[in-house]
Amino acid sequence: MEQITQSPDFFERNKEILQNRYQGLWEALISEDSESLLLNDINIETTPAGDTTLCIKNIYVHSQRDPVREGQRLAQSAGEGSSPVVVLGFGLGYAASALVSDGSNRPIIIIEKYRSLFLKALELRDFTDLLSRKNVIFIAGGSGEGVIDALAMANELAGVSGEKPYVIRNRSLVDLDREWYGAVEEKIHTFTAKDKVNTATLKRFGKRWVRNLSRNMSAIRDYPGVSRLEGLAGSSVASAVADQALPVFLAGAGPSLDKIKPLLNDIYKRCIVVAVDTNLRFFVKNGIQPDFVLVVDPQFWNSRHLDRCINSKTVLVAESAVYPPVMRLSFNRIFLCGSMFPLGTFIEKQVDPKGRLGAGGSVATTAWDFSRSLGAKDIWIAGLDLAYPGLKTHFKGARFEEQANSETCRLNPVETWVARALRDGFPFNAPSACGGQVLTDKRLSLYAAWFENQFRIHSNVNNHGLFPEGLKISGLHAAKIESLLALPDRREEIDKRINAAFLQTDLEFNAQEETCNRAERYENAVSSLMRGLRSVKIAAEEGADIARRALVRQVNPMQQKKVLDDLDEITQRISNSEVKEVAGFLFPGDIKEGASSTAETAAANAAAASDPFKVYLKSTLDFFNGITEAVLPMITDNNSV
Numbered sequence: 336m337e338q339i340t341q342s343p344d345f346f347e348r349n350k351e352i353l354q355n356r357y358q359g360l361w362e363a364l365i366s367e368d369s370e371s372l373l374l375n376d377i378n379i380e381t382t383p384a385g386d387t388t389l390c391i392k393n394i395y396v397h398s399q400r401d402p403v404r405e406g407q408r409l410a411q412s413a414g415e416g417s418s419p420v421v422v423l424g425f426g427l428g429y430a431a432s433a434l435v436s437d438g439s440n441r442p443i444i445i446i447e448k449y450r451s452l453f454l455k456a457l458e459l460r461d462f463t464d465l466l467s468r469k470n471v472i473f474i475a476g477g478s479g480e481g482v483i484d485a486l487a488m489a490n491e492l493a494g495v496s497g498e499k500p501y502v503i504r505n506r507s508l509v510d511l512d513r514e515w516y517g518a519v520e521e522k523i524h525t526f527t528a529k530d531k532v533n534t535a536t537l538k539r540f541g542k543r544w545v546r547n548l549s550r551n552m553s554a555i556r557d558y559p560g561v562s563r564l565e566g567l568a569g570s571s572v573a574s575a576v577a578d579q580a581l582p583v584f585l586a587g588a589g590p591s592l593d594k595i596k597p598l599l600n601d602i603y604k605r606c607i608v609v610a611v612d613t614n615l616r617f618f619v620k621n622g623i624q625p626d627f628v629l630v631v632d633p634q635f636w637n638s639r640h641l642d643r644c645i646n647s648k649t650v651l652v653a654e655s656a657v658y659p660p661v662m663r664l665s666f667n668r669i670f671l672c673g674s675m676f677p678l679g680t681f682i683e684k685q686v687d688p689k690g691r692l693g694a695g696g697s698v699a700t701t702a703w704d705f706s707r708s709l710g711a712k713d714i715w716i717a718g719l720d721l722a723y724p725g726l727k728t729h730f731k732g733a734r735f736e737e738q739a740n741s742e743t744c745r746l747n748p749v750e751t752w753v754a755r756a757l758r759d760g761f762p763f764n765a766p767s768a769c770g771g772q773v774l775t776d777k778r779l780s781l782y783a784a785w786f787e788n789q790f791r792i793h794s795n796v797n798n799h800g801l802f803p804e805g806l807k808i809s810g811l812h813a814a815k816i817e818s819l820l821a822l823p824d825r826r827e828e829i830d831k832r833i834n835a836a837f838l839q840t841d842l843e844f845n846a847q848e849e850t851c852n853r854a855e856r857y858e859n860a861v862s863s864l865m866r867g868l869r870s871v872k873i874a875a876e877e878g879a880d881i882a883r884r885a886l887v888r889q890v891n892p893m894q895q896k897k898v899l900d901d902l903d904e905i906t907q908r909i910s911n912s913e914v915k916e917v918a919g920f921l922f923p924g925d926i927k928e929g930a931s932s933t934a935e936t937a938a939a940n941a942a943a944a945s946d947p948f949k950v951y952l953k954s955t956l957d958f959f960n961g962i963t964e965a966v967l968p969m970i971t972d973n974n975s976v
Contacts, residue, residue, distance in 0.1 A: 349457040349665060352466040360473055364450050367462040377455060388426050389452075396426045396507045406433040407845035413501040419444055419489035421523060422484075423516055424505030427456045428465065434503075435465050443498070447508075448515050450476045479519040480809065483788045486526045500526045525784040545921060547633045548678045550659040551967065555682050556857040558669045559844040560689025561652055563706060563818060567836050568607055570711030574654070578698045581829055582606045583711040586625075588613035590718030590727035594802040595605075598816060599623045605822040607829055609706050609721050611698045612640045615649075616720065617730055624648040629702040630657050631672075631694070650833075652705060655679045655732060668837065672701070678915040678969075685860035687844075687853055695785030697780075703786065707734025713797045715819050721783045768803035768813060775806050783808050867914030868966045874912075875966075878905040879959035882952045895948055902955055909962070921956040923964040 353361045378390040384734040386403055388862050389396040395846075398405040406429025413420045413434065418441065425447035434443055447453050453475050458463070465471065470492050472485045486500060500523065509516040568581035584606035587591060592614060595602065599621050602608065610618055611626035612632070618625050630641070631654040651666040655674050662669065673691040683689055693704035699719060706714050718730060765780065767773035775783075783806050790798055790810025799814035843849065862940045885898045908916060 339415070345461050345853035346458045349462050349466060352463065353457075356466060357473060363475055364454055364476075366450075366883065372550045377452070379455070379459065386854075387427060389455075391452075391507070391511065394507050394510075396424075396505060397429055402427065402429045403433075406430040408618055409503050409647060410434045410437055410707070411440075412514040413503060415439070415499075417441060419486065419500040420750070421446065421486075421500050421502045422505075423454065424508030425453060426461060426505050426508055427460055429911070430503050432460075432465055433460070435468050435471075442472065442491055443468075444474065444485045446474045446479065446482065446516075446519060448476060448512055449508075450478070452508075466611060475828060476532050479515060480522070480791060481579070482519050482522050483526055483784065484792070486523065489915045493893060499775055500791060522735045522784065525781060529771075530650075532670070543633050544656045544676055545678065545969065546800045547659055548676065549655045551655050551657070551662060552661055552679075552682060552861065553857070554655055555679065555686055555689075556853055558671050559840050560687065560706065561670050561672045561692060561838045562688070562690030563844065564670060564836055565708050566710040567832055570712075580710055580712040581825060581832065582715060583706040583709060584712045584715045584717070584819075585608055585609045585706050585719075586611070586614050586617070587700075587720065588617075588729050589718040589762065589805055590730055591720050591802045591804045592617060592718030592730040595717045596621055596822070600627065601820055602715075604824045604826045605819065606825075607706075607709065607833075609702055609709070610649075611955065612951035613698065614636065614730065615641060619644045625649065626829070627705070628651050628666075629698050629703050629705060630661055631675075631698050633657055637831075654701075655683075657848065672705070677920040680861050681864055681914065681917050682857070685863070686856045693785075693789060695782055695789075697782045697785075698781060700785050700789075704789070707789075707793055707796055709886060711796065713799065715814070716811065717801040719786075719800065719808070719811070721779040721786075721808070722765070722773040723762070724767070724773055724776065724804040768800060768805055768807045768811070779806065781894075784814065786811065864914060864917065867912055868970055869916060870911055871912050871918045872963055872966050872970060874905050874908045875959040875962040878902055879956055880961065881905070882956040886952045886956065898952075904958075918962060918966055921969060 344766050350361065353364075376392050378693060380388050380390060380399075382388050382400055382402060384396070384401040384403065386401070388399055388402050399820055409430040410433035420434055420436070420441055421444045424444050425445050427577060428445075431443060431445055434441075472489060473691070474485060476480050489500070502520070502523065503518075515959050567581060570580045582605060584602050586595070586609070588611060596617075599618070600623070603623050607627070608618070608623065608625040610628045612628060612630040615625065615628050624647075626648075627650045629652050630638075632638075633656045635658050638661050641661065641664060647665075647669050651661075651664070651669045653661060653669060654672055656676060673689045674683055675694055692701050692708065692709070703714065703716075740804045762776045764772040765775045775894060787809045790796075790808075794810075798811045799818070800808075800811040801812075801816055803813045803820065881898060881901050885894075890898065909918065912918065
C-alpha cells in the first residue's frame with residue numbers, strides 16, 4: 336500500500352463545523368494531553384478500494400482492503416430502533432459515518448481516547464455529514480467519565496428511558512488501552528443496570544407506592560415543600576463569618592459512621608446536621624437531634640428505623656409516597672420533596688409544587704441533593720461507605736443489626752444474616768477510598784456512580800469524606816477531622832437561619848387565605864384526577880370489548896379496517912388524556928398471562944399464532960385489560976378522594 340497525504344480542504348472544513356457546532360470540543364482536541372500515542376506510531380495507507388486505512392504500532396485499525404464496507408457492516412449490526420449507539424474507538428470514523436448515512440436519527444455517542452487520532456481523521460476525511468447531523472455527542476480524551484452524562488442526554492434526545500445502548504467497538508483501538516476503554520464500558524454497563532434496577536423496583540414496589548400515595552395525598556395540600564428551604568445555608572452578609580455559607584454534615588449508615596460518635600457534639604456546633612432514616616437512631620442514642628432527617632422509602636419495614644427516635648427538634652423531609660404512619664410521627668415540622676411518581680406530580684402541579692430532589696436509588700443520594708439545595712458549599716460526609724469494610728454492613732446499633740440479634744438462634748446465627756446480606760447483592764472487590772481493595776456489590780456501585788455523576792455536575796460543591804474506609808468515589812475527597820473541628824462554632828447562626836425559614840413558611844404557606852385557596856386547588860385536582868382515570872377506564876373497557884369480540888369471530892378485510900380504526904381511536908383517547916402519565920405509572924410492567932382468559936379468547940389464541948391480525952387483537956386486549964385493572968383500585972379507593 337502506498338502512503339497518503341492529508342487534504343487541507345478536509346481539515347479546514349471539518350474544523351469550521353466543529354468550532355461552530357461543538358463549542359469547546361476543538362479546544363479540547365488541541366489542548367495538552369497525556370496520551371501515550373505518538374505521531375510516529377500512526378501510519379496511514381491507501382487500500383485497493385482507494386480509501387485510507389489506519390495502522391497503529393503495526394496493527395490495522397480498519398480493513399486493509401475496504402474500510403468503508405467494513406464500517407457499513409458495523410453500522411448495520413446496530414439494527415433498527417431509537418436507542419443510542421455508542422462508537423468505542425473512532426479511528427478514521429468509518430463506522431460513525433455509516434451510521435449517519437443510514438438515514439436514522441438515533442443519537443450517536445463517539446468516544447475516542449486518542450485526540451491525536453481524532454485530529455488525524457479530520458485531516459484525511461470529509462466529515463461534513465457527521466458533524467452537521469443532530470444528536471451526535473463526542474467524548475475525546477480525558478477520563479471518559481462524561482459517558483454517563485452523554486447517555487442521559489442521548490436518551491432524552493431519543494425520547495427513551497431504560498433502553499440499552501448498542502455499542503460498536505473498534506477492537507484494535509480498544510486493545511490499545513484496555514484499562515481506559517474498559518472503564519468506559521463499565522460506566523455504560525452501570526448506567527444500563529441503573530435503569531434495570533429502576534424497572535425491577537417499580538415492578539416490586541409499584542403497588543405499594545400507589546397505596547401510600549392514595550393515603551398521603553392530602554399531605555401535598557397540608558405540608559410545604561423543600562423549595563422553601565433552598566439557599567438556607569448560602570452565603571449571607573449577616574453571617575457571623577462574613578460571606579461564608581454554612582457547612583453541612585451529612586451522615587450515611589455505613590460502618591465508618593461509628594468513628595464519628597465521640598465528635599458528634601463538636602460537629603453539631605459547626606454544621607447543619609442532615610441524617611437519613613437508617614441512621615436517625617445513631618444520633619438519638621448519642622444525644623444529638625439532627626436538624627433534618629430524610630425519609631423516601633415506601634416500605635413498612637423501612638419505617639421501623641424511626642421507632643423510638645422521634646424528638647422535638649428534628650425536621651422530617653419526606654417524599655409523599657412514604658409509609659403513611661411516618662407522616663403522623665411527632666417531628667418538629669414536615670417538609671415534602673417533589674414526588675418521584677406521576678400520581679403525586681399530577682396533584683403537586685395543580686396544588687403546590689414542592690421542589691425536586693435527586694434520587695439515585697438510596698436515601699443517601701436524596702439527602703446529598705437536599706444538602707446541596709440548602710446552598711452548602713462544603714458538605715462533610717461520614718458513613719457513606721457504599722461497601723463492606725471489615726465485612727461490616729452498617730454502623731453498630733442499626734436496626735439491621737438489632738433485628739439479626741433478636742431473631743438469631745443456634746441454627747440461624749448472626750453470621751448467617753451477615754453472610755446472606757453480603758452474598759445477595761452480587762459482591763465483588765473494588766478500589767477502596769483508603770487504598771487497596773474493599774468488598775462492595777452491584778447495588779452499592781450504582782449508588783456510587785450516581786454520586787460521581789452529581790459531584791461532577793455540581794463541581795462548585797466541595798465534598799469532604801471523613802474516615803474513608805469504603806468504596807472510592809470520584810469527587811469525594813478524603814479529609815481530616817481536624818479540618819472540620821477547625822471550623823468556628825456557628826450553632827446559634829444555624830438555629831437562627833432555620834427558624835427564619837420556618838417563620839417565612841408560616842407567613843406564606845400557612846396564611847389563612849393561601850390555606851383556603853390551596854384547599855380549593857386540591858379538591859379540583861383530585862376531582863380532575865378521578866374524572867380522568869374514569870374516562871381512561873371507560874375507554875379501556877370499550878377497547879377490550881372490541882378486541883374480544885373481533886377475536887372470536889371471522890371478519891372480512893373491510894371489517895378488519897373498521898376494528899383497527901376503532902382501536903386506534905380509543906388508544907388516541909387514552910394517549911391524549913390529561914392523566915395519561917398517571918395511568919401509565921399505574922399500568923403494570925407486564926400483563927399476567929391469562930389476563931383476558933375467557934373461554935372465547937382462549938379458543939382464539941391458537942388461531943392468533945398464524946394470523947397477524949389476531950396477534951394484534953390479543954396484545955391489544957391484554958393492554959386494555961391491564962389498564963382497567965391498574966386504574967380500578969385508585970377509582971374505588973375512598974381514601975384517594
